[in-house]
Amino acid sequence: MTNSKAFRPEHWLSTRIVTHPQELHRIYRLRYSVYCEERAFLPTADYPEGLERDDYDPRAKCFAAFDRDDEVAGSVRLVLDAAGAGFPFQRHCPLFENASLPPSHSAGEVSRLVLNQRCRTPPGGGDTGTVILTVYREMYQYSLQQGIAYWYAAMERPLVRMLSRIGVEFECIGPSVDYHGPVAPYLLELSALQRRLAQVNPTLLHWLDSTL
Secondary structure (H helix, E strand, O other): OOOHHHHOHHHOOEEEEEOOHHHHHHHHHHHHHHHHHHOOOOOHHHOOOOOOOOOOHHHEEEEEEEOOOOOEEEEEEEEEOOOOOOOOHHHHOOOOOOOOOOOHHHEEEEEEEEEOHHHOOOOOOOOOHHHHHHHHHHHHHHHHHHOOOEEEEEEOHHHHHHHHHOOOOOEEOOOOEEOOOEEEEEEEEHHHHHHHHHHHOHHHHHHHHOOO
């Protein structure tokens, strides 16, 4: 079982839903740094302001973790369906023929996960999972409160493996494609996540459900 200390990053991180335009600009700038400059998934010429944002941001909830100096340590967004407009993965990722999808109003797509290079190794040791889990917890609690029962995600294998090691297992619903890197589409039912964690990692489940 994973050590409970892995799920206690509050001493150096604070998390919240980001809505203020200035804070959103800081996150879009971090996304530009990661997606355009560091990993070259997107061309810098398409973002002359140095802010990576797209048509999905207006209907997404943004969750971010901040360090002791209020610097953005990492962020992720949850894209919600708007009048049947669909999700980002549906434009880019084919699905297996037998893939069964939930009603769109009860789902959201997890995307644009970014980590600040200066915050990828937590103070006192640890790994990138600390920041990732912190923003995921904020998103998890929001989803439960808002009736979002399913998460989609287009993910690279290293992230899928990291989450699987702690009991968070997404179901692959399509083949791998080149979409901001080599990714495949996945689906997670939050109630199934809760049942699995209750068996294999109750410490993580208790932490996810604890008050932020």
